[in-house]
Amino acid sequence: MKRNRIGLNYALNGLKIALTQEYNFRIHLIVLVITVFAGLVVDLSRIEWLWIIIAGGFVVTLELINSVIEMITDVLFPDYDSIAKRIKDISAAAVLTSSITAMLIGIIIFVPKIWTSLI
Ligand SMILES: Nc1ncnc2c1ncn2[C@@H]1O[C@H](COP(=O)(O)OP(=O)(O)OP(=O)(O)O)[C@@H](O)[C@H]1O
Numbered sequence: 001m002k003r004n005r006i007g008l009n010y011a012l013n014g015l016k017i018a019l020t021q022e023y024n025f026r027i028h029l030i031v032l033v034i035t036v037f038a039g040l041v042v043d044l045s046r047i048e049w050l051w052i053i054i055a056g057g058f059v060v061t062l063e064l065i066n067s068v069i070e071m072i073t074d075v076l077f078p079d080y081d082s083i084a085k086r087i088k089d090i091s092a093a094a095v096l097t098s099s100i101t102a103m104l105i106g107i108i109i110f111v112p113k114i115w116t117s118l119i
Pocket residue numbers: 022023024070077078079080081082084085088089092
């Protein structure tokens with residue numbers, strides 16, 4: 001039980017580090033907060049909230065993993081290295097594909113609602 005509590009503290013500390021030191025993580029969180037606010041405004045259904053939670057959690061989690069991969073790469077390859085470049089570029093690509101996926105989910109959910117409110 002005590003171990004679990006300490007583990008949670010470390011994880012929360014990790015979130016604090018990401019929030020204060022990782023610019024891209026902050027941007028993704030801000031986009032998520034705006035999306036949640038928009039979801040409240042257009043009154044999403046339970047299923048639509050589930051999709052938003054899955055999409056948002058997916059992007060934010062991948063951004064955290066990407067930050068870790070970047071840090072490990074910087075330690076392993078302090079100088080320019082073509083493998084380091086591939087690792088970082090592919091890791092960034094994972095965040096990009098997750099972001100595009102989340103954006104498509106957002107478009108599918110929000111565009112029809114905005115459309116019907118306009119006509
Ligand atoms: N050691 C390296 N060797 C070769 N290319 C590198 C190296 N470090 C970074 N790069 C290249 O520079 C790009 C940006 O790397 P960087 O570490 O600045 O990450 P970032 O995507 O800007 O993320 P962040 O802003 O969170 O640091 C990488 O995607 C890679 O193409």
